[in-house]
Amino acid sequence: xxxxxxxxxxxxxxxxxxxxxxxxxxxxxxxxxxxxxxxxxxxxxxxxxxxxxxxxxxxxxxxxxxxxxxxxxxxxxxxxxxxxxxxxxxxxxxxxxxxxxxxxxxxxxxxxxxxxxxxxxxxxxxxxxxxxxxxxxxxxxxxxxxxxxxxxxxxxxxxxxxxxxxx
Numbered sequence: 001x002x003x004x005x006x007x008x009x010x011x012x013x014x015x016x017x018x019x020x021x022x023x024x025x026x027x028x029x030x031x032x033x034x035x036x037x038x039x040x041x042x043x044x045x046x047x048x049x050x051x052x053x054x055x056x057x058x059x060x061x062x063x064x065x066x067x068x069x070x071x072x073x074x075x076x077x078x079x080x081x082x083x084x085x086x087x088x089x090x091x092x093x094x095x096x097x098x099x100x101x102x103x104x105x106x107x108x109x110x111x112x113x114x115x116x117x118x119x120x121x122x123x124x125x126x127x128x129x130x131x132x133x134x135x136x137x138x139x140x141x142x143x144x145x146x147x148x149x150x151x152x153x154x155x156x157x158x159x160x161x162x163x164x165x166x167x
Contacts, residue, residue, distance in 0.1 A: 114152075
């Protein structure tokens, strides 16, 4: 399979119309089917691999969660992020917008290969709530990056933010 992927890549390169996205996708595909971690294409592809939080071998480590078992580290990670969001989120925005009841914003972000927060996106009932969620997540501290096959990789994380606006 790896040979076929490389042959397809070479055919596209010969045609001269390989896009950056196609090249990236082929490298990632090659890395995923290769079990030779010393292969340069495998190492290069890890720069582009993004693993969901639930599938990562070793999760990113939030400051203060160092030295824990993987299960304890997951619990610590989730607790620390929830505490950070709880203390930083300006729930007054909901009152200012004259909202009532339970509000839900889903934030998706990436902890990159350097442990930094990137690619933050939010979906909620109001643009102001989305902007506040993005602001908070961008303030999260730098972490130890996640590991897959002993290599630092980007990790995708999704966080629902729920709060009640009192009438």
